[in-house]
Amino acid sequence: MSTHSRLNYRSDYLRSTEVNYDSLDYKSFFEVLAVVEAVLVIDLSKYAKALPPVVLEESIPGPEGLYFSRSIEPVYSFINPRNGEQQGLVSAQQAEINPSICDILTYEDFVNCTQPVYRGDMTLKDGKLRLFCRNPRAVSKFFTSSPGEIYTGVHLLKVEVWNRLLYRDSLCLPISSLPSNELNELTYVTREGLELYKENYPTAFDSVINRVDEFIGKDKHHLLTMRMNDTELIIEKGLDYRVVEYYRGIFEHLDAIRLDEEGC
Helix, strand or coil: CCHHHHHHHHHHHHHCCCCCHHHCCCCCHHHHHHCCCEEEEEECHHHHCCCCHHHHCCECCCCCEEEECCCCCCCEECECCCCCCECCEEEHHHHHHCCCCCCECCHHHHHCCCCCEEEEEEECCCCCEEEEECCHHHHHHHEECCCCCCHHHHHHHHHHHHHHHHHCCCCCCCEECCCHHHHCHHHCECHHHHHHHHHCCCCHHHHHHHHHHHHHCCCCCEEEEEEEECCEEEEEEEEEHHHHHHHHHHHHHHHHHHHHHCCC
């Protein structure tokens, strides 16, 4: 039976049963994917401090931007993470002249500015620029130009956890919204630094890996999603992948029936 025939057969079957959108526990397949049955949250900052100085000497600095003290994620980055190009903010004076040209391009530009600053890459529905800070100089003491010293350790430990999820004995792959480069050690240390890291692997990192293993247990079937909130590592355990695939099939066929009835 061809794929087209199987689709027609399953669609006819669903038509002949009571299965419809209203009879399902979920309104869409996205709701199925969003189900979280358990969560593990670990603050990696205290473990990151165990990274040996010899490795830190070969670390790659974080992107220039505006950081809160002890934070490793910028409030605003002067480098666009999508394309690696420079981006900036717009002062109130520049906004009156030409808001499409950014004049706040560095940390120094920001902390020395005494007028309102707007985001040059975001506008409201009415076409006006989105306010970023009313008086940068007045709040400059709360910002730094680079991430905290735990930046490298947190990210290397994050990659260790991801590799643990990726290569564990499981019937489904983990999920992460993080860009692939953020799951690569060489984003944070040089090649020499990576070798030094492997030679001087901090035993404190094993404590995190053990907590992850305890959270997962012997489970091979549930979807696992990993994300970061600054220094916090968050792992969410979703539905059994077999349940997910079951609903995927149902929603695909219900959508096919709806489109067929609408003449699409």
